[in-house]
Amino acid sequence: MNTLIDFSMMSLILLNLVLLGATRLIHSVRLVAVQGLILGLLPLWGMVGATHHLEIRLCAISLATLGVKCLLFPWLMQRIIREGPTHREVKPSIALPTALLTGIAALALAFWISHKLVLPDPRLAESLIIPAGFFGIFTGLLLIVTRRTALSQVIGYVALENGIFAIGLVFAHEAPLLIELGILLDVFVAVFVMGVTVFHINRDFDHMDTDRLTELRDLPP
Amino acid sequence: MISALILTPFCLGLLMFVLRSDALRRGLLVGGAVLHLLLTLTCLRFPPLPEAQGWLALDAPGMLFLALSSILFLASAIYAFGYLRVESHVLRHRDVEEGFLFDNEPEAVFCGCLLFFLSTMTLVSASRHLGLLWVAIEATTLASAPLICFHRHHRSLEATWKYLLVCSVGIALALLGNFFLVIALSFGKGVPLVSLSLADLQNTLPGANPAWLKAAYGCLVIGYGTKMGLAPMHTWLPDAHSESPSLVSALLSGAVLNTAFLGILRATQICAWGGQIGFARPVLLTFGLVSILVAAVFLFSQSDYKRMLAYSSVEHMGILVFGLGLGGSAVAGVFFHAINHSLAKGALFLLAGNILVCTGTKSCRQIQGLLQRLPVSGALWLLGFFAITGLPPFGMFFSKLMILKQALAAGHLALAIGFLLLMAIVFMGMSTIVLRMCLGSAGHHPPVTERPGAVIPPLLLLLCAVGIAWVWPQPLRDLIVEAGRLLAFAGANGGALP
Numbered sequence: 001m002n003t004l005i006d007f008s009m010m011s012l013i014l015l016n017l018v019l020l021g022a023t024r025l026i027h028s029v030r031l032v033a034v035q036g037l038i039l040g041l042l043p044l045w046g047m048v049g050a051t052h053h054l055e056i057r058l059c060a061i062s063l064a065t066l067g068v069k070c071l072l073f074p075w076l077m078q079r080i081i082r083e084g085p086t087h088r089e090v091k092p093s094i095a096l097p098t099a100l101l102t103g104i105a106a107l108a109l110a111f112w113i114s115h116k117l118v119l120p121d122p123r124l125a126e127s128l129i130i131p132a133g134f135f136g137i138f139t140g141l142l143l144i145v146t147r148r149t150a151l152s153q154v155i156g157y158v159a160l161e162n163g164i165f166a167i168g169l170v171f172a173h174e175a176p177l178l179i180e181l182g183i184l185l186d187v188f189v190a191v192f193v194m195g196v197t198v199f200h201i202n203r204d205f206d207h208m209d210t211d212r213l214t215e216l217r218d219l220p221p
Numbered sequence: 222m223i224s225a226l227i228l229t230p231f232c233l234g235l236l237m238f239v240l241r242s243d244a245l246r247r248g249l250l251v252g253g254a255v256l257h258l259l260l261t262l263t264c265l266r267f268p269p270l271p272e273a274q275g276w277l278a279l280d281a282p283g284m285l286f287l288a289l290s291s292i293l294f295l296a297s298a299i300y301a302f303g304y305l306r307v308e309s310h311v312l313r314h315r316d317v318e319e320g321f322l323f324d325n326e327p328e329a330v331f332c333g334c335l336l337f338f339l340s341t342m343t344l345v346s347a348s349r350h351l352g353l354l355w356v357a358i359e360a361t362t363l364a365s366a367p368l369i370c371f372h373r374h375h376r377s378l379e380a381t382w383k384y385l386l387v388c389s390v391g392i393a394l395a396l397l398g399n400f401f402l403v404i405a406l407s408f409g410k411g412v413p414l415v416s417l418s419l420a421d422l423q424n425t426l427p428g429a430n431p432a433w434l435k436a437a438y439g440c441l442v443i444g445y446g447t448k449m450g451l452a453p454m455h456t457w458l459p460d461a462h463s464e465s466p467s468l469v470s471a472l473l474s475g476a477v478l479n480t481a482f483l484g485i486l487r488a489t490q491i492c493a494w495g496g497q498i499g500f501a502r503p504v505l506l507t508f509g510l511v512s513i514l515v516a517a518v519f520l521f522s523q524s525d526y527k528r529m530l531a532y533s534s535v536e537h538m539g540i541l542v543f544g545l546g547l548g549g550s551a552v553a554g555v556f557f558h559a560i561n562h563s564l565a566k567g568a569l570f571l572l573a574g575n576i577l578v579c580t581g582t583k584s585c586r587q588i589q590g591l592l593q594r595l596p597v598s599g600a601l602w603l604l605g606f607f608a609i610t611g612l613p614p615f616g617m618f619f620s621k622l623m624i625l626k627q628a629l630a631a632g633h634l635a636l637a638i639g640f641l642l643l644m645a646i647v648f649m650g651m652s653t654i655v656l657r658m659c660l661g662s663a664g665h666h667p668p669v670t671e672r673p674g675a676v677i678p679p680l681l682l683l684l685c686a687v688g689i690a691w692v693w694p695q696p697l698r699d700l701i702v703e704a705g706r707l708l709a710f711a712g713a714n715g716g717a718l719p
Contacts, residue, residue, distance in 0.1 A: 118430070168396070
């Protein structure tokens with residue numbers, strides 16, 4: 001399709017792999033911020049390839065994505081890290097090398113699924129958009145399930161959203177601006193409310209380890 | 222008209238953050254609820270015109286769920302009026318179970334989020350655009366999360382965290398489902414403009430790619446099913462319902478689960494328009510039966526009565542999805558079931574709040590003789606149990622019968638037997654718990670006279686449930702028949718009522 005888009009997608013995949021191995025929280029936050037930067041620029045690359053003139057709608061989406069994913073999220077999460085007691089991920093439930101290997105398996109799975117799916121536009125089938133999107137989703141889910149720090153789980157959620165966004169930004173190019181902005185607003189508020197909750201968990205428990213959040217259950221441990 | 226319904230609670234919610242007086246805030250909360258119900262009744266009487274290019278319109282299912290949310294919100298607002306006044310008397314609260322001290326959330330945040338919550342639920346009911354529907358359903362999660370941790374302690378924080386994370390991830394998958402739908406629609410049409418408005422979808426879907434449509438349907442059902450509390454994605458539900466204040470549990474169970482069900486209804490609608498109803502039915506039937514099964518297992522040995530109510534919600538959501546999967550005349554039964562469930566469950570959660578305040582424990586093994594200890598709430602609790610398990614004089618019996626009848630009529634004998642067996646297990650599990658709580662001697666506890674503000678809302682909800690079953694008002698009947706007709710997809714006699 002477009003070399004710029006493929007280059008962006010390749011970077012997304014690599015960033016996700018690095019994210020799986022990152023332990024310092026501030027480092028993970030920067031990684032998802034770079035993902036936000038790539039996603040924010042994505043609508044512009046599509047424009048360069050297709051029409052060669054600026055569309056106000058796409059510029060607005062690009063600006064809003066950059067503002068939320070590249071500036072607001074990192075700022076919010078950095079504040080939580082600075083004020084909280086936890087600065088690095090402690091004892092994730094699977095070891096980091098295992099997580100990386102699982103990530104590579106997930107990447108293979110993402111490519112396999114994308115290979116099986118029939119796409120409306122044959123040029124899209126050759127591009128890396130679908131595998132990169134799926135890999136983002138798998139990475140996010142993997143982080144949410146295996147990490148124990150509340151903030152790491154939020155970062156996992158953002159990685160998952162980024163994966164879905166990568167698919168959405170390319171395919172939903174005719175979606176109304178209002179809906180795109182509504183989705184961005186929702187994701188922003190979600191991360192904001194999660195941030196506030198993490199802040200309270202920090203204060204009440206003196207840490208943000210979610211494996212201590214296990215009191216509510218029906219089956220005995 | 223519809224935008225007024227959405228914006229009124231939203232603006233009142235904003236106002237809550239500005240006001241200084243707690244009393245004024247509580248009064249305004251009840252006032253907002255009354256105003257919303259009046260506007261809803263006006264819409265019921267004079268159907269409003271579609272707004273915003275047809276994105277906002279009230280069809281029969283939307284109208285039904287809007288009316289339910291509005292009634293339930295009014296009951297909860299009246300309950301909140303007295304509840305917040307009692308809560309504000311002390312600065313530091315002692316946890317009734319573990320005895321530590323904790324703070325409450327600021328009342329402005331609580332009241333404001335309650336009204337935002339009403340506004341977002343209205344938006345879900347009125348959405349006729351799948352993108353807008355997604356935005357609105359995610360917004361209900363976000364507006365309700367601060368409500369769950371009104372009492373700020375470790376258990377409510379744990380419940381809030383699970384609710385936020387599980388539901389957000391689930392709803393993110395529903396977004397993926399929406400994108401898949403766009404891909405399915407952009408096949409071979411040569412039409413660049415893909416619209417997710419329901420009015421356009423009806424025309425464009427027959428040409429959609431079946432594989433992508435199925436993938437979209439799977440993502441939408443798993444996504445909105447997470448929010449609806451279908452097993453095995455229900456894990457957030459018992460925690461959130463047992464740790465939030467009772468009036469919030471009533472709203473979560475009676476109103477939010479319905480709005481998520483509306484998401485599944487819309488997904489099934491598009492699946493049927495795309496000619497894939499044969500794919501949707503087994504998915505729905507499986508999710509339905511698994512949910513009822515999981516609920517039955519966990520109900521049987523439940524020791525916490527708020528968690529018991531939460532699992533009962535999982536069971537009833539399972540019944541709704543099961544009925545939708547059967548199609549035909551069961552769909553009208555599904556809507557009737559949803560109405561009965563919301564009213565009864567709302568009343569039961571409010572009563573559970575009364576019982577918790579009086580007895581100081583959530584464990585049903587430590588409670589006996591409620592009929593003597595709390596004469597009013599105890600009697601209503603027993604009546605509510607009749608309502609939720611489908612005993613007369615309540616209407617749930619008829620709705621379950623309609624679903625069962627369709628299962629037999631469609632020749633699903635094994636499904637019908639399984640459904641009946643699970644209903645029996647659920648009934649036994651719940652009746653053991655509730656009867657042990659109500660009967661027996663109260664010991665040395667004297668009977669308690671309760672505040673009228675705490676017993677009138679559940680009483681009104683139960684009266685509504687009885688009234689609907691026996692008076693069977695014409696507008697309601699029309700709505701149910703219309704909603705059943707819209708979603709039956711079996712042709713023939715969809716929507717026939719007893």
